[in-house]
Amino acid sequence: MSEISELMWVEKYRPQKLQDVVNQRAIVERLSSIVKSPASMPHLLFAGPPGTGKTTCALALARTILGEPWRDYTLELNASDERGINTVRERVKTFARYATQRGINIPFRVIILDEADEMTNDAQTALRRIMEETSRFTRFVLICNYSSGIIEPIQSRCAVFRFSRLEEKDVVSYMTSICKKEKVRHTEEALSKIYELTGGDMRHAINLLQTSAFIGDVSIENVEKTAGISSRSKVSEIIDLSLKANFKEARNKLVVLTEVYGLSERDFLKYATEEIFKLGLPNAEHAAEALAKYDYRLIVGAHPEVQLAALLAELGRIGKDAGYRGSK
Amino acid sequence: MWVEKYRPASLAKLVGNEEARIGFLKWLRSWKPGGKAALLVGPPGIGKTATVHAAANELSYDVIELNASDARTKEKLQNALGPSIGNQALSGKPMILLDEVDGIFGRNDYGGMEFVMELMENTSVPLVMTANAQDSPKIGKIAYKAEVFRFQRLPPRLVELYLRSIIEKEHVKLDDESLQSIVLRSRGDVRSAVNDLQAAAFGLLEFEVEVPERDRMATINQAFQQLFDATNHVEALLALDSAPVDPKEKVRLVFASLVSSSLDIETRAEALEALSRADEIVGRIRRTQEWRQLRYLNTILAIGLFNAIQGKRLQFNADPVPWETKLRLWNEAKYFAQLGRTLGAILSISRKQFAEAYLPYFALILAKTEGGEKMLGRMGIDESTIKVIAKEGKKLLEALR
Numbered sequence: 001m002s003e004i005s006e007l008m009w010v011e012k013y014r015p016q017k018l019q020d021v022v023n024q025r026a027i028v029e030r031l032s033s034i035v036k037s038p039a040s041m042p043h044l045l046f047a048g049p050p051g052t053g054k055t056t057c058a059l060a061l062a063r064t065i066l067g068e069p070w071r072d073y074t075l076e077l078n079a080s081d082e083r084g085i086n087t088v089r090e091r092v093k094t095f096a097r098y099a100t101q102r103g104i105n106i107p108f109r110v111i112i113l114d115e116a117d118e119m120t121n122d123a124q125t126a127l128r129r130i131m132e133e134t135s136r137f138t139r140f141v142l143i144c145n146y147s148s149g150i151i152e153p154i155q156s157r158c159a160v161f162r163f164s165r166l167e168e169k170d171v172v173s174y175m176t177s178i179c180k181k182e183k184v185r186h187t188e189e190a191l192s193k194i195y196e197l198t199g200g201d202m203r204h205a206i207n208l209l210q211t212s213a214f215i216g217d218v219s220i221e222n223v224e225k226t227a228g229i230s231s232r233s234k235v236s237e238i239i240d241l242s243l244k245a246n247f248k249e250a251r252n253k254l255v256v257l258t259e260v261y262g263l264s265e266r267d268f269l270k271y272a273t274e275e276i277f278k279l280g281l282p283n284a285e286h287a288a289e290a291l292a293k294y295d296y297r298l299i300v301g302a303h304p305e306v307q308l309a310a311l312l313a314e315l316g317r318i319g320k321d322a323g324y325r326g327s328k
Numbered sequence: 329m330w331v332e333k334y335r336p337a338s339l340a341k342l343v344g345n346e347e348a349r350i351g352f353l354k355w356l357r358s359w360k361p362g363g364k365a366a367l368l369v370g371p372p373g374i375g376k377t378a379t380v381h382a383a384a385n386e387l388s389y390d391v392i393e394l395n396a397s398d399a400r401t402k403e404k405l406q407n408a409l410g411p412s413i414g415n416q417a418l419s420g421k422p423m424i425l426l427d428e429v430d431g432i433f434g435r436n437d438y439g440g441m442e443f444v445m446e447l448m449e450n451t452s453v454p455l456v457m458t459a460n461a462q463d464s465p466k467i468g469k470i471a472y473k474a475e476v477f478r479f480q481r482l483p484p485r486l487v488e489l490y491l492r493s494i495i496e497k498e499h500v501k502l503d504d505e506s507l508q509s510i511v512l513r514s515r516g517d518v519r520s521a522v523n524d525l526q527a528a529a530f531g532l533l534e535f536e537v538e539v540p541e542r543d544r545m546a547t548i549n550q551a552f553q554q555l556f557d558a559t560n561h562v563e564a565l566l567a568l569d570s571a572p573v574d575p576k577e578k579v580r581l582v583f584a585s586l587v588s589s590s591l592d593i594e595t596r597a598e599a600l601e602a603l604s605r606a607d608e609i610v611g612r613i614r615r616t617q618e619w620r621q622l623r624y625l626n627t628i629l630a631i632g633l634f635n636a637i638q639g640k641r642l643q644f645n646a647d648p649v650p651w652e653t654k655l656r657l658w659n660e661a662k663y664f665a666q667l668g669r670t671l672g673a674i675l676s677i678s679r680k681q682f683a684e685a686y687l688p689y690f691a692l693i694l695a696k697t698e699g700g701e702k703m704l705g706r707m708g709i710d711e712s713t714i715k716v717i718a719k720e721g722k723k724l725l726e727a728l729r
Contacts, residue, residue: 002674002707003703003706003707004671004674004675004703004707005674005675007693007694007697007700007703008675008690008693010675011674011675050681050685051685055676055677059676076673076676078672078677078678078679078680079678080678080679080680081669081672081678081679081680114676114677114678115678115680201685203677203685204685207685207686207689207690208689210689210693211689211692211693214692214693214696214697215692215696215725215728225728226689226692226728228728229688229689229692229724229727229728230688230689231683231684231685231687231688245593247587247593247596248587251587252650252653255649255653255657256653256656259649259653259657259661260653260656260657260660260661260664261664261683261687262661262664262665262668262679262680262682262683262687263680263683263684264680264683264684267680267683267684294604297604297607297608300608300611300612300615301604301607301608301610301611302576302579302607302610302611302614303576303579303580303583303607303610305583305648306579306580306583306600306603306604306607307604307607309583309587309600310597310600310601310603310604313593313596313597313600313601314597314600314601316593316596316597317593317594317597320593
């Protein structure tokens, strides 16, 4: 384990075995039966909200089937990090070739492709071909948030596993066990608060937990203070400024968030939508229409920054109509 | 589209791959019922399909063409081809072209492959197929039973000659450097080269322009200021037409001017909405290569903008990012991206996820960890990146106090 994995609790306490994965009992059972006869394993598709154990299950599965040298036979790819389908094809091919040269007895190599639903339909069609071309030596584990974002021909070639949102008691009890091992002072209410702020995303919850613990102890006050630095709270601030028709400042903060820190436009829209709906604007339907319009144009347009800026300006108009004075 | 306009009508007008072309013509000329089928193999855009059509034209065959998107099941192939195979008298002198057969045979071909094999065994009309590669076992099987003609990528010299002939006919002005970069980019694919040429002629490809940069900026500045100051639709349109930049850049420059001017929220929202629609068109053109859409772009942009900003003062500005943010872009952005890449690989997350759920927390945790910076150094993360993330951590700590 590298030093960073030791440092970051989210990695340090990532379950290594399928059995240790939190609250996805049905999935773990099905996967465990696959592990018993790996030769007949199909390609897998894991769908579900972020931080529910998809990557963890994929890694644990690879570890169990491939044994000690599993890292040599597992390729982790992130669709959003690769520059197009040709890069994916190259990396998969090189990997398959490299791995065949060694004569160790393993049933196949595992390729974990995260964020597969971010790929365009064309890229997915090409991916489907790659899956076919290499299926003698490899099994794919595709990971996505929504299975509807995956084209039908790929879905029909995969066994689909749906991960459900984690419940409060499971996330809280996992955090409690971490606190014990790390000897951190905490209160039950603070852990509940973390769950509330992170909506069942275990990865996010543990990061928030650790950060709170590092600046003091895990109290409601510290948790709330720490959450104030999250991407979500930055988005919330931008939305507030926009609705107050303070376009220039809102857009400036948006540029910092997306261009300097690298938050994706889609993630921005996701948080923006949640934050706007929380405010209970009298003309919320206009806001929803604006969000829907620019969500679409973000995909088809040529300049994402133009589309998001147009959204901020329109929110200014909507805020004015609603007599919006500010969230606090 | 020029690709269609200049599709060679006769074999003599095709360039490159002489041997394969002549071989194919000979094959077709001497073809008799019951004879072998033909398979043309080679990378895209080098004249396989064009050869088939030109040869058919020369020997007055009527081509019945099917490609991967038309049909892949046995039933569909039969329906499409049935009449022409069964009844020659009705359809003149037919020949069958199955274009891009590699696309027809997926895992779901539902008997398409068998049907083609059967067809090859026993045809009353010439059967021609094209494929991009011969590696797949199915194409291999076909190649085994067919007369195979191999097509190679064209040498740059031939691509250039061909493009020059089009340039002459279209009276396009294009400097040698741009032409050469199109030739290089095509890697022997004539179709894509012609597409690029047309794009360049429409100002859609970005090239170094010979005009000195300063003069060019002055012209651009003037054109856009005229657009913003226009007193009617015609003036606005003329001004936008005269701006010597490609459509994507037009959108960007209007955007830069719009966000940096002082405007009331109504005006700004309306103008940005018009710009957003124009940007949608630009995106569509880039994705679908439907250049005809370009005709509408200037109208949508110029008039939409004119109607939105009527009477308001807009100042030309080429830079949409305020100065202090720009500094942060230069000094920090690439280092955060670098860190996301390195840590992403260790923590099984993407750069995007790093930005979304890790970055601020990680910066704080690192700031509170003894020897944290040294640890990053041991992982091979460079000094500048460490400096930037450490500074971010300290800043966040300050903010929390």
